[in-house]
Amino acid sequence: MQGFIYPNEFELYWGLLIVVYPYVTGLVAGAFILASLERVFNVKEVQPTYRLALLTALAFLLVAPLPLLAHLGHPFRSYEIFLTPNRQSAMAMFGFVYAWYLMVVLLLEIWFDYRKDLVLWYRNETGWRRWVHYALTLGATDLSEKSLRFDDRAGRWITIIGIPSAFLLHGYVGFIFGSVKANPWWSSVLMPVVFLFSAIVSGIALVLIIYMIASMLRWKPVDMRCADKLAAFLFYAMVVDVSLEMLDFIHRLYESEESIGILTQLIESRLFISLVVLQLALGALIPLTLLGLTSPALSKEPIFKVPDELRRLIYLASAILVQIGIFSIRWNVVMGGQLFSKSLRGLTVYRLELFGLEGLLMTMALLALPFVILWVLVKVLPPWPEAEAELPEPGAGADELPSATLP
Amino acid sequence: MTPRDHDLADESPAVAENEAVNRREFLSECLKACQLAAPVLLGVIRVPLLEAQESESGGYDPAEHLYGMGIDVSKCIGCGQCVAACKSENDVPLDSRHFNTWVERYVIGDNHVVDVDSPNGGMDGFPPVATEGGIRRAFFVPKLCNHCASAPCVQVCPVGATFTTDDGAILVDDEYCIGCRYCIQACPYGARWLHPEKHVAAKCTFCYHRLVQGLVPACVEVCPTGARVFGEVERRSTPLARFMRFNDIQVLKPHLNTKPKVYYANLDGEVR
Numbered sequence: 001m002q003g004f005i006y007p008n009e010f011e012l013y014w015g016l017l018i019v020v021y022p023y024v025t026g027l028v029a030g031a032f033i034l035a036s037l038e039r040v041f042n043v044k045e046v047q048p049t050y051r052l053a054l055l056t057a058l059a060f061l062l063v064a065p066l067p068l069l070a071h072l073g074h075p076f077r078s079y080e081i082f083l084t085p086n087r088q089s090a091m092a093m094f095g096f097v098y099a100w101y102l103m104v105v106l107l108l109e110i111w112f113d114y115r116k117d118l119v120l121w122y123r124n125e126t127g128w129r130r131w132v133h134y135a136l137t138l139g140a141t142d143l144s145e146k147s148l149r150f151d152d153r154a155g156r157w158i159t160i161i162g163i164p165s166a167f168l169l170h171g172y173v174g175f176i177f178g179s180v181k182a183n184p185w186w187s188s189v190l191m192p193v194v195f196l197f198s199a200i201v202s203g204i205a206l207v208l209i210i211y212m213i214a215s216m217l218r219w220k221p222v223d224m225r226c227a228d229k230l231a232a233f234l235f236y237a238m239v240v241d242v243s244l245e246m247l248d249f250i251h252r253l254y255e256s257e258e259s260i261g262i263l264t265q266l267i268e269s270r271l272f273i274s275l276v277v278l279q280l281a282l283g284a285l286i287p288l289t290l291l292g293l294t295s296p297a298l299s300k301e302p303i304f305k306v307p308d309e310l311r312r313l314i315y316l317a318s319a320i321l322v323q324i325g326i327f328s329i330r331w332n333v334v335m336g337g338q339l340f341s342k343s344l345r346g347l348t349v350y351r352l353e354l355f356g357l358e359g360l361l362m363t364m365a366l367l368a369l370p371f372v373i374l375w376v377l378v379k380v381l382p383p384w385p386e387a388e389a390e391l392p393e394p395g396a397g398a399d400e401l402p403s404a405t406l407p
Numbered sequence: 408m409t410p411r412d413h414d415l416a417d418e419s420p421a422v423a424e425n426e427a428v429n430r431r432e433f434l435s436e437c438l439k440a441c442q443l444a445a446p447v448l449l450g451v452i453r454v455p456l457l458e459a460q461e462s463e464s465g466g467y468d469p470a471e472h473l474y475g476m477g478i479d480v481s482k483c484i485g486c487g488q489c490v491a492a493c494k495s496e497n498d499v500p501l502d503s504r505h506f507n508t509w510v511e512r513y514v515i516g517d518n519h520v521v522d523v524d525s526p527n528g529g530m531d532g533f534p535p536v537a538t539e540g541g542i543r544r545a546f547f548v549p550k551l552c553n554h555c556a557s558a559p560c561v562q563v564c565p566v567g568a569t570f571t572t573d574d575g576a577i578l579v580d581d582e583y584c585i586g587c588r589y590c591i592q593a594c595p596y597g598a599r600w601l602h603p604e605k606h607v608a609a610k611c612t613f614c615y616h617r618l619v620q621g622l623v624p625a626c627v628e629v630c631p632t633g634a635r636v637f638g639e640v641e642r643r644s645t646p647l648a649r650f651m652r653f654n655d656i657q658v659l660k661p662h663l664n665t666k667p668k669v670y671y672a673n674l675d676g677e678v679r
Contacts, residue, residue, distance in 0.1 A: 004523035004524060006509075006525075006550075006597030007525055007597075008591075008598065011601070013588040013591045013592065013601060014588060014592065072585050073584070073587075073601065073606030073607055074607070075585075077583070077586075078585055080583065084567060085565065089565045180592055181559065181663055182559060182592070182594060182595035183592065337592075343523070343679050
């Protein structure tokens with residue numbers, strides 16, 4: 001402790017789990033927006049990651065409410081948010097935004113996209129897979145041209161609705177913090193926008209990491225056109241994200257309000273490592289430089305022509321650094337906002353617990369869980385291009401089973 | 408006359424005896440009278456503090472009241488009685504991290520350095536000032552929930568467990584609060600805390616259980632200097648209304664537009 005803090009401020013009321021929550025939600029929104037690039041904006045190069053991005057979004061979305069739930073003083077009363085929401089409360093809308101996104105956007109989009117394959121897989125398979133895939137078709141096994149056209153149109157429309165929904169999901173998380181006028185570190189109209197772009201950055205980087213590591217594990221070559229394009233999008237999103245963060249920073253510094261003294265102290269002492277070193281240097285400047293110098297998708301003549309193998313390594317390293325950077329952003333927002341006193345006269349400290357519901361182990365478990373879910377999802381709904389089943393030849397009999405390749 | 412008085416009468420001259428007896432009798436009767444009258448007198452003092460508790464229908468009707476508190480900073484001596492009274496009245500944990508009300512000490516040196524402290528919320532008083540050089544100003548500021556008319560904590564509560572009563576107090580429903588702590592983050596005054604055993608948000612209630620019985624909050628009752636004044640905000644002939652008429656009134660962090668109902672007199676600009 002340093003200076004004066006209100007006596008009730010000794011305890012930090014939002015801990016590590018509340019850092020995880022916006023981090024995970026951001027990954028969901030980012031992965032979905034990446035998926036929509038292919039679907040709505042017809043960026044063909046990223047097609048190999050389309051389904052992977054959707055499944056990643058789903059895996060992380062399923063985990064997103066868990067840190068909140070574990071953090072509540074009375075988790076068994078959480079359903080009250082649905083039953084008697086306070087309509088003035090930004091947080092009360094969480095349940096509805098979440099349910100909308102999960103039910104209407106993600107699950108529907110994944111279902112329409114996979115329906116054809118589900119039907120063909122089930123027709124081809126034996127054992128438990130057959131029944132799982134049949135159950136997932138929900139009985140809709142019609143593969144006529146008309147129904148397939150409907151699937152495609154529906155999927156496209158859902159993506160179009162999904163983009164603003166993804167913006168809503170994460171912009172809303174930013175609003176939860178940005179609308180707290182009591183806290184000068186949080187209270188900023190830019191907060192939802194910064195959250196959104198950092199979400200896009202983190203989502204693209206995550207899918208890039210998962211795609212590369214999955215390719216490695218499957219002994220399949222990485223589609224370099226896809227990787228280059230992802231790297232280019234990552235670069236663009238980071239430019240916007242870092243610019244917004246800088247704008248916020250310069251704006252605060254220039255306005256120099258009452259809180260500037262304590263916030264300067266905060267950055268210089270408590271947040272120096274996590275903000276200056278991790279968020280800005282490691283998480284933004286180094287990846288931006290690496291990607292900017294090597295990505296051939298940014299310009300026809302990249303500054304450094306790098307062989308594919310090295311470029312893959314650079315992309316992977318950049319994407320991992322970006323993840324560290326984005327996690328640091330969430331940390332700096334959530335913790336930074338609580339490490340100074342609202343009396344603006346002192347700083348406090350955060351004591352990280354190892355065990356317990358809000359401890360480090362729980363956090364690591366919650367961060368690992370989406371990967372377990374993703375592994376299961378990938379087993380049930382293989383997202384790889386070669387797993388897509390071919391439609392039977394036109395004119396082939398209905399009894400004839402189409403050929404399909406499964407991993 | 409007591410037997411002891413008889414003894415005295417036997418041993419003393421008649422005139423002196425009469426004088427002595429009369430003085431003793433007089434003083435003793437006075438004391439007895441005081442003993443008897445004390446509850447009545449205190450009752451008389453208390454009645455104007457919270458008048459008209461009974462509504463026409465007989466019971467307490469919150470819609471007939473709007474409560475607030477006045478604090479005269481120049482009268483606070485930093486004794487911490489209010490903090491102790493609040494803790495015992497409201498079952499606030501006795502540690503140094505949970506307070507419904509606390510007292511801050513401001514010491515502003517000749518070098519303009521502002522030194523603020525509140526050891527154990529001021530409950531045990533304050534240690535001697537340890538500043539180098541002269542002191543320009545020094546004062547104590549009692550703090551508590553401001554029971555804001557536009558309370559950010561009420562706005563953000565996702566389930567409506569924190570609410571404003573008709574008589575203007577901000578309360579938390581212990582049976583309903585989910586313990587998300589958003590209200591604690593939203594309070595600009597650091598007036599809220601999480602109950603370590605009940606796992607729900609907790610705060611000053613203006614001693615609501617006392618208000619409905621016609622009593623003033625515990626902190627007001629025990630203040631030895633009358634630095635805290637409690638009462639109706641909108642009625643004209645109440646102590647609070649008088650306090651607000653005869654003092655320049657300020658509230659804490661007015662730029663946040665929370666419309667506090669804790670009104671300060673003689674508040675220094677350094678107080679946040």
